Amino acid sequence: xxxxxxxxxxxxxxxxxxxxxxxxxxxxxxxxxxxxxxxxxxxxxxxxxxxxxxxxxxxxxxxxxxxxxxxxxxxxxxxxxxxxxxxxxxxxxxxxxxxxxxxxxxxxxxxxxxxxxxxxxxxxxxxxxxxxxxxxxxxxxxxxxxxxxxxxxxxxxxxxxxxxxxxxxxxxxxxxxxxxxxxxxxxxxxxxxxxxxxxxxxxxxxxxxxxxxxxxxxxxxxxxxxxxxxxxxxxxxxxxxxxxxxxxxxxxxxxxxxxxxxx
Numbered sequence: 001x002x003x004x005x006x007x008x009x010x011x012x013x014x015x016x017x018x019x020x021x022x023x024x025x026x027x028x029x030x031x032x033x034x035x036x037x038x039x040x041x042x043x044x045x046x047x048x049x050x051x052x053x054x055x056x057x058x059x060x061x062x063x064x065x066x067x068x069x070x071x072x073x074x075x076x077x078x079x080x081x082x083x084x085x086x087x088x089x090x091x092x093x094x095x096x097x098x099x100x101x102x103x104x105x106x107x108x109x110x111x112x113x114x115x116x117x118x119x120x121x122x123x124x125x126x127x128x129x130x131x132x133x134x135x136x137x138x139x140x141x142x143x144x145x146x147x148x149x150x151x152x153x154x155x156x157x158x159x160x161x162x163x164x165x166x167x168x169x170x171x172x173x174x175x176x177x178x179x180x181x182x183x184x185x186x187x188x189x190x191x192x193x194x195x196x197x198x199x200x201x202x203x204x205x206x207x208x209x210x211x212x213x214x215x216x217x218x219x220x221x222x223x224x225x226x227x228x229x230x231x232x233x234x235x236x237x238x239x240x241x242x243x244x245x246x247x248x249x250x251x252x253x254x255x256x257x258x259x260x261x262x263x
Contacts, residue, residue, distance in 0.1 A: 041108060105117070151183075
């Protein structure tokens with residue numbers, strides 16, 4: 001059963017569902033690439049590691065509370081000369097949690113392996129707080145390397161995070177988008193290929209560049225998303241009677257309601 005929408009399903013953006021979307025979509029993209037890549041290349045799945053503080057509220061239960069008893073508290077004298085037994089205090093330690101998120105590397109397979117292209121599907125962790133800062137550092141490293149970077153942002157929430165400058169995109173595109181795919185080819189400076197996507201748009205066909213002399217690989221994100229929805233738990237777990245998170249504008253809710261009508 002495919003998603004009820006022509007493109008991205010806004011109900012899947014909530015943290016409750018996004019973890020599954022992210023995992024399944026990464027796996028499907030890697031599988032599709034390994035089916036279509038020419039000899040000499042392979043798509044592998046690696047992990048980003050983030051240290052997330054309790055303030056990053058999009059991740060439930062990240063605060064780990066541990067109690068450490070202090071030394072026995074002294075007994076305090078009372079006005080009548082007796083002893084008041086003091087309650088021993090305890091300390092609360094809010095610890096950062098290590099969170100691992102997969103991404104895709106296209107590598108050469110002949111001789112010493114080199115990373116050719118990095119593909120990131122952004123999560124809420126990449127778009128706010130300390131996780132965003134950590135992601136942006138890695139992003140800059142890739143942009144300054146010999147590897148291409150393809151970023152897929154199917155989330156309306158959070159800050160603008162893909163590599164292309166938001167101000168430049170607004171000035172040159174002059175349209176409205178909810179989602180964004182951004183490709184930076186190695187060695188071209190501040191030049192990007194962008195696919196801005198509105199809520200009602202089908203998901204685009206994008207390019208995965210390889211080494212010089214090799215043709216780009218075509219990646220149909222719409223077809224992959226249909227498979228992601230169909231092979232995942234979403235038709236069983238998504239409650240379309242409740243508003244999505246983040247919420248849609250009234251006009252967008254009216255549009256969504258039409259697509260959710262039976263038949």
